[in-house]
Amino acid sequence: MKLSMSSVLHLHAIAICLALSTAIAGASQTSTQQTNATLVREAFTNWQQGKGTVFDLLAPNARWTVAGTSPVSGVYASKAELAQVVRSITARLATPIVPTVQSIVAEDDVVVVLWHGRATALDQKPYNNTYLWHMTFKNGQITDVTASLDTYVLDDLMRRVEPAHQ
Structure with a gap:
């Protein structure tokens, strides 16, 4: 089979278009990450x-x-549901949790953060916990999170400290 010069040029053009579209998709993916x-x-x-x-x-x-088996472990279907749970934790703290990020890793639409949080509980004992959050993004917003943490430390706070009245 003999290819004409125009057929060869046409195939080259197709190959270049495919390569460019792959590069553009990869660049877009990197940009999103x-x-x-x-x-x-x-x-x-x-x-x-x-x-x-x-x-x-x-x-x-x-x-x-x-994740885990703490009193707040479970699945929350909305930002509002989660806010109630967060309030049940922060109501036991004398100071806000201050985060320190150890690492952030991004791939495709997922960002994973390893971080440490420090606060003081209402009983003046420290609350120190390590968290790993696996977050999925869509259009610049987080749509899904799995939060792993030391549930023993959280369970201890929830059982040991009575919440402040809000």
Whole structure:
């Protein structure tokens, strides 16, 4: 089979278009990864400075799963449901949790953050916990989270400290 020069050029053009579209898709994916990681990094910085939290990035219908067997472990179907749980924890704290990020890893639409939180409980004992949050993004908002943490430390806080009346 003999290919004409125009057929060869046509095949080259198709190959170049495929290569470029793959490169553009890869660049777009990298850009999304960087954007999501930056959003998370900025949200943690704001939280550390008392100017917001990562929860500000949640979509209204975000699903949040707390792993383990603590009193708050389970699946929450919305930002509002999660807010109730967060209040049950913060009502036992004399100071806000201050986060320190150890690492942020992004791949596709997922950002994973390993972080440590410190606070003082109402009984003046320290609350120190380590968290690993696996967050899925869509259009700049977090839509799904699995939160892993030392549930023993959280369970101890929840059982030991009576919540302040809000």
